[in-house]
Amino acid sequence: MQYLHTMVRVSDLDASLHFYCDLLGLEEVRRKESEKGRFTLVFLAATDDLESSHEHKAPELELTWNWDPEEYTGGRNFGHLAYRVEDIYALCEHLQANGVTINRPPRDGHMAFVRSPDGISVELLQAGEPQPPQEPWASMENTGTW
Numbered sequence: 001m002q003y004l005h006t007m008v009r010v011s012d013l014d015a016s017l018h019f020y021c022d023l024l025g026l027e028e029v030r031r032k033e034s035e036k037g038r039f040t041l042v043f044l045a046a047t048d049d050l051e052s053s054h055e056h057k058a059p060e061l062e063l064t065w066n067w068d069p070e071e072y073t074g075g076r077n078f079g080h081l082a083y084r085v086e087d088i089y090a091l092c093e094h095l096q097a098n099g100v101t102i103n104r105p106p107r108d109g110h111m112a113f114v115r116s117p118d119g120i121s122v123e124l125l126q127a128g129e130p131q132p133p134q135e136p137w138a139s140m141e142n143t144g145t146w
Contacts, residue, residue: 009066010116105142
């Protein structure tokens with residue numbers, strides 16, 4: 001058995017690609033559009049997984065955009081996506097500077113949670129050992145749910 005991908009439905013493909021690619025740093029691996037089915041599939045991979053992803057050996061995130069508007073609720077109903085990151089503080093600062101709410105700040109230098117434009121919970125985990133606690137994160141309260 002091999003883990004292939006996680007699929008999330010998105011309501012605004014451009015906003016989702018901005019969040020996942022421009023802000024989180026994932027890269028588009030491939031795209032499939034179906035005129036008949038009226039949907040677009042965009043597969044994304046973390047930079048460290050790109051080479052393996054092209055060989056279909058690394059897990060990917062599949063964004064499914066249905067062309068006909070639908071309302072999606074309960075973005076957390078499947079759990080969350082999780083990514084290991086090189087510098088959790090720098091990434092959280094980058095996300096926050098670009099209007100993303102840090103729902104669970106990295107107070108411990110190890111873990112943070114944010115949400116995508118469609119309410120999908122995304123866990124960020126510091127690679128290796130946790131970083132020493134650092135302000136403003138150490139004293140920042142949770143915002144909303146994660």
